[in-house]
Amino acid sequence: MQVRNEVKELRLLFEVLQILDGASDLSDNLDTVLEVMAKHTGMMRGVITLLDERHGEIAIEAAYGISPEAQSRGRYKIGEGITGKVVENGKPLVIPNVLVEPLFLNRTGTRSRKEAVSFICVPIKMDGRVIGALSADRLFAESEALEEDMRLLSVLASLVAKAVRNRQEHHRMLEENQRLLKALREQSRPEMFVGASPGLRAVLTQLAQVAPTSATVLLLGESGTGKELAANTIHAGSPRAGHPFIKLNCAALPEGLIESELFGHEKGAFTGAVGVRKGRFEAADGGTLFLDEIGELAVSTQVKLLRVLQEREFERVGGMETHKVDVRVVAATSRNLEQMVRDGLFRRDLYYRLNVFPVHMPPLRERPGDIHLLVENFLEKYGHKIGKRGLRVTPEAEALLLAHPWPGNIRELENVIERAVILTTDGVIRPNLLPPNMQASGALSSLHGTLPEALDRLERQFITEALRKHHGNMGRAAEALGISERVMGLRMRKFGLDYKTFRRRNA
Structure with missing residues (x-):
């Protein structure tokens, strides 16, 4: 008989673990846990209550065998009734017969005054503190059977505590994600990232971490994944937000013009240079320069870009005067720069200078x-x-x-x-x-x-x-x-x- 009971308990615990494993909606799954518990043990009713620490109140989170209306009445102060005592003291209580127990409040009104039932209530603990209680009714039973029930409920309570921890961690991540989104939206343009996938949340977390710094950022990912939006978000969340955000697509210009676009030129530097023209670095002074498709730069231009990143100075095309700038560079590419370095198409020293804080933009x-x-x-x-x-x-x-x-x-x-x-x-x-x-x-x-x-x-x-x-x-x-x-x-x-x-x- 004992072996048979142990097998039943193992089946119950295994089934409960399956229900709670990967559960995303805790309330629905706790209802199922209580239903399975009743099926395996023959208990008449089951209740899971959780403590709202801010208001010092204990409320029903899930129940079996109790109507929704009755559940709404099941609220207790700490120390009130049997459930309140268990939450207050952190120790289980077993009531052999609720009819002769003055602490039993029957606040839900689900038990008749003639119904001789036993009541078991055990604490749900997390990190050494009580966060709620698991209780169950069963027909009047001998003390040995009630002790066994209490032991089983205590094991189930520990499983429920882990599920509650997972839910709290999930909520904490969602709240943190919303906080990051809010912080970025407050400083950014109306257009923002849309989505709630883990990959996007990871990107938002990285952007929020790096934005307040002055670190160079390298955005990696396929075309159309939102690299420009990420660069704009970094600028908007940085102390440079009040200064220019300048963009340049390195693949959109021929090699002969890209240096002039980046560094500017002096009058007469080349045919058509009829006057002095400032480049993108000067235009972005104090702000952020976004260099899209950085992998398309010619090696000769890569050398000059490396100097600006290292020394924060450059000369215009056709000029002799050295110009100092304070510019944060955010680069982006859809190409594999590491492979380009191995193939001799991209300078290794420039790659390391750009790859200070890489962010991988996930494809759709x-x-x-x-x-x-x-x-x-x-x-x-x-x-x-x-x-x-x-x-x-x-x-x-x-x-x-x-x-x-x-x-x-x-x-x-x-x-x-x-x-x-x-x-x-x-x-x-x-x-x-x-x-x-x-x-x-x-x-x-x-x-x-x-x-x-x-x-x-x-x-x-x-x-x-x-x-x-x-x-x-x-x-x-x-x-x-x-x-x-x-x-x-x-x-x-x-x-x-x-x-x-x-x-x-x-x-």
Whole structure:
């Protein structure tokens, strides 16, 4: 009999671990934990209460066998009733018969005055402090059975504490992300990063860390990933925000003109130089100079750029006078500079001078959870420009957008949405309004690249569509896909998806 009970307990603990592992919505999962606990132990009711330290009040976070109305009444002060005593003292309490226990308040009103039940309440502790309590009702039982129940509930309480810690850490990260966004928005232009994926959050954290410094920043990533916006954000969050932000695309000018653009020229320096002209470094004095596509610079120009970075001085083309400047350089490239250094196409010393603080901008295909947020942003942006309101994308069109590999990244997505907004006559973006290369079937449109890449795109499309249909409810989406909620959570982390973005969007 004892072996059988131990096996049942192990099954219960294993199932609870599966529920809590990777849980993103703690409240829903705690309800499930209590339901599983009741199923395995035969307990009549179960309650998880958490302490609100700011108000000194204990409230029900999750419950089994208690109506929502009754749950709303289950609030206690510290030290009040059995739950309040457990939270206050941090020690479990076992009440063999609630009918003869004066401390038992029955505040939820779920137990009749003739119902002889036993009540077990154990503290939920985190880092040595009590953060709540786990309690359960069962039919009147012998003291030995109640002691076993208390031991089991104490183990479950420790698992719940870990889940609460994970939620608090998740909330702390979200709050920190919002704080960083707010700080950057207050100093930056209205256009800002859109998205909530882990990759984007990591970039925002790095930008917020480096912006207040004077360090040279190297932005790495494919074309269209937002490197210019990142450079502007760095400038706006720095002490140089009140000074010029000057941009130069090193790939847009021929080699003969790039030096003049960077350093300026004197009158008569070359044919057409009819007067003195200041270069971008002088224009950016006191501020920030953004050098896009730095990998396109000729080696001869790289030498002169290195000198400016090292000595903070230069001469104009055709001039002898040395000019001093105080300029912060933010460089960007879509090329592999390390490989260019190995191939002798980029100076090693300049690379090290630029690569003080590298920031990798993730491509859009690694930010699938941000696609629908970006789409909504572009719908509003271009809908406002041409006077169209209430624009929306059909599920079929959205599936095509999610399956597309986006080689042009955010810039390509923006162009696609702008075109669709212009073409729509009823405010609905359907597949036929997307570019021809995207109008294949959702499954076939993802069949490019390697087989694992194509399968990943197809899996991501299925999971995203299920989350959209079920308004971010992981449990229902997992059930619809025929997978466990734990597997669902693992897949969402793999693809950078957050259920809350779907919930907000469909609310």
